[in-house]
Amino acid sequence: MTAALVAAAYTLLAVWIHREFGAGAALLSLLVPLASPWLTSFGRNLYWSLWLFLLPALGIGAVLSSSSERPNQTRRLAGAAFATLLVRFSRDTSS
Amino acid sequence: MLYYAVRDSWPARVLRRRVLTLGAAALAALIVSLAALALQVMAVTGSFQSATNSHSLRDRPAHARRFPLFPPVYAAGLEPRPPTCFGVTSRIAPTAARDPGRLLFAWLMSHRYGALILWTLLAAGWVARERRGRQPSADSGRSRWPPRHFSPCSDAGLADHVQGALVLPPPRQPDHVALDGFSR
Numbered sequence: 001m002t003a004a005l006v007a008a009a010y011t012l013l014a015v016w017i018h019r020e021f022g023a024g025a026a027l028l029s030l031l032v033p034l035a036s037p038w039l040t041s042f043g044r045n046l047y048w049s050l051w052l053f054l055l056p057a058l059g060i061g062a063v064l065s066s067s068s069e070r071p072n073q074t075r076r077l078a079g080a081a082f083a084t085l086l087v088r089f090s091r092d093t094s095s
Numbered sequence: 096m097l098y099y100a101v102r103d104s105w106p107a108r109v110l111r112r113r114v115l116t117l118g119a120a121a122l123a124a125l126i127v128s129l130a131a132l133a134l135q136v137m138a139v140t141g142s143f144q145s146a147t148n149s150h151s152l153r154d155r156p157a158h159a160r161r162f163p164l165f166p167p168v169y170a171a172g173l174e175p176r177p178p179t180c181f182g183v184t185s186r187i188a189p190t191a192a193r194d195p196g197r198l199l200f201a202w203l204m205s206h207r208y209g210a211l212i213l214w215t216l217l218a219a220g221w222v223a224r225e226r227r228g229r230q231p232s233a234d235s236g237r238s239r240w241p242p243r244h245f246s247p248c249s250d251a252g253l254a255d256h257v258q259g260a261l262v263l264p265p266p267r268q269p270d271h272v273a274l275d276g277f278s279r
Binding site for chain 2: 064089
């Protein structure tokens with residue numbers, strides 16, 4: 001489960017990079033984790049949940065990448081940051 | 096957030112407001128998570144003092160080990176165990192290095208941060224080169240930089256929006272206007 005969530009987090013990161021910079025940058029961003037021994041070592045580690053390291057950035061990026069004309073953008077940003085960081089900190093403090 | 100601030104040219108007040116919002120949300124999440132941990136410890140040990148001792152164990156582990164703070168059952172769970180996660184990584188490099196036919200794979204799996212930094216720098220350089228040579232098109236399907244759509248944080252977007260909003264009908268000439276303000 002942890003390995004699947006790590007893979008999903010990196011896939012979402014690659015999708016975001018593809019939207020912002022294009023296919024080449026996304027492929028390179030997938031190549032860099034492939035070359036990382038830390039990812040393969042800790043990818044399924046229950047203590048070092050790597051996907052939680054990416055979760056706040058992905059949540060906040062998802063809010064900020066959406067249209068900025070929405071009137072409650074700051075409220076949505078606060079909600080996403082609180083929810084993702086709460087999950088991140090809860091896992092960190094309970095381990 | 097810094098990426099979007101640079102990309103969309105946020106004014107300083109917008110960046111300040113959003114950074115403060117983010118900081119407040121992070122602080123609230125930290126407080127809630129610590130409170131949840133305290134409740135968990137209290138539910139297991141039956142004492143709120145054990146919850147505060149658990150926090151002090153994280154902050155001052157030497158002090159907490161010197162003075163017994165926990166009930167015996169809880170203290171047994173806090174006993175240090177031999178490291179497991181770092182033991183896994185130390186077995187990778189010798190295994191890969193023993194096989195001379197997999198030198199490239201061994202280099203990719205090496206523990207040097209230099210290799211990762213090199214990959215990252217290569218990727219960043221390639222993206223910067225692509226950015227400089229690429230002309231943004233209207234139907235490219237991905238984000239354009241600088242953005243041309245209206246954004247309250249973007250000067251260019253604001254200028255476009257104001258230009259569009261200022262297309263007014265031609266002024267209507269009054270057929271009869273009284274000099275004293277009353278129509279005849």
